[in-house]
């Protein structure tokens with residue numbers, strides 16, 4: 001069998017399992033209305049929660065820095081890739097997150113992998129929420145420590161696992177701040193209490209909460225008034241740009257700079273992205289009205305869909321999963337939405353449990369009331385047509 005024949009066979013299996021993926025082409029900048037595969041769609045599936053990815057002030061800032069510093073950083077941070085913009089942004093992130101220091105990575109994915117593969121050592125254990133993001137799962141796999149999974153956001157389950165893991169040298173609880181498929185918020189206040197009681201460290205991935213939750217958009221730590229040991233984040237969602245970060249104590253950052261392989265061996269993010277992210281964080285800090293506006297939209301969508309009879313998961317976050325049930329109906333629902341000019345993907349097993357296939361909606365501060373109205377009317381029509389609601 002040739003190399004390509006072998007791969008074709010494997011792809012065939014992926015197709016048979018209903019897991020074959022295809023790319024869609026966006027022909028416009030990130031905004032609520034986009035051209036997706038050649039047709040105009042209102043996009044309800046982007047992570048551009050505050051609409052900053054297309055902000056003219058941030059674009060201007062990036063252009064200015066592009067002209068001064070060029071396109072790529074051309075080296076890792078520890079060789080020739082470190083500019084004053086990287087350092088300024090790290091200080092800005094630390095100050096924003098109310099932590100001593102921060103370290104930039106090329107993505108949130110790599111930040112999670114870097115922390116989890118370097119911090120816990122052999123003889124330690126990672127206690128990981130069942131619904132944690134793939135980058136946490138991969139980080140746990142890379143770690144020399146063992147991993148124990150606890151039930152999603154279930155404090156009894158976490159307490160039990162903490163009791164059962166007393167023989168390990170150190171214990172690290174690792175959780176998403178906001179869970180990407182369920183839109184739930186980790187009960188960080190309770191997690192911190194358990195960590196204190198059982199002498200464990202806490203690592204939070206605040207990818208979806210940064211810029212969105214808390215008075216100043218600082219994320220779940222601010223929402224619950226707690227200070228975990230390690231707070232990871234991304235610049236690719238509400239911040240609207242690209243890159244990841246870790247914030248925490250100065251010694252943590254010094255440690256990661258020396259030990260996190262995804263930091264050491266990766267080319268630094270472009271300076272222009274750093275300058276734009278710096279300005280975006282300024283906007284986020286001052287953007288309480290944008291967050292309130294976003295929260296209002298989240299509530300309208302959730303409440304209206306629930307009143308129509310749909311089962312909606314999650315809490316008050318921009319991730320709004322509408323449970324459809326079986327995988328086929330979810331795909332059908334998503335296709336019908338697309339025919340109505342709405343782009344929102346169906347999420348099926350194994351990403352979510354059997355019988356819990358869903359339309360995963362995300363809403364941003366940039367969506368206008370007419371677009372939201374159209375979404376809700378479409379849900380009502382399709383829900384009735386598919387006999388899901390009356």
Ligand code: PMP
Nearest residue numbers: 107108109133135180207234236
């Ligand atoms: N953590 C979570 C919870 C995420 O949803 C994502 C992105 N989907 C990441 C980390 C990775 O972030 P990035 O896109 O910056 O690599």
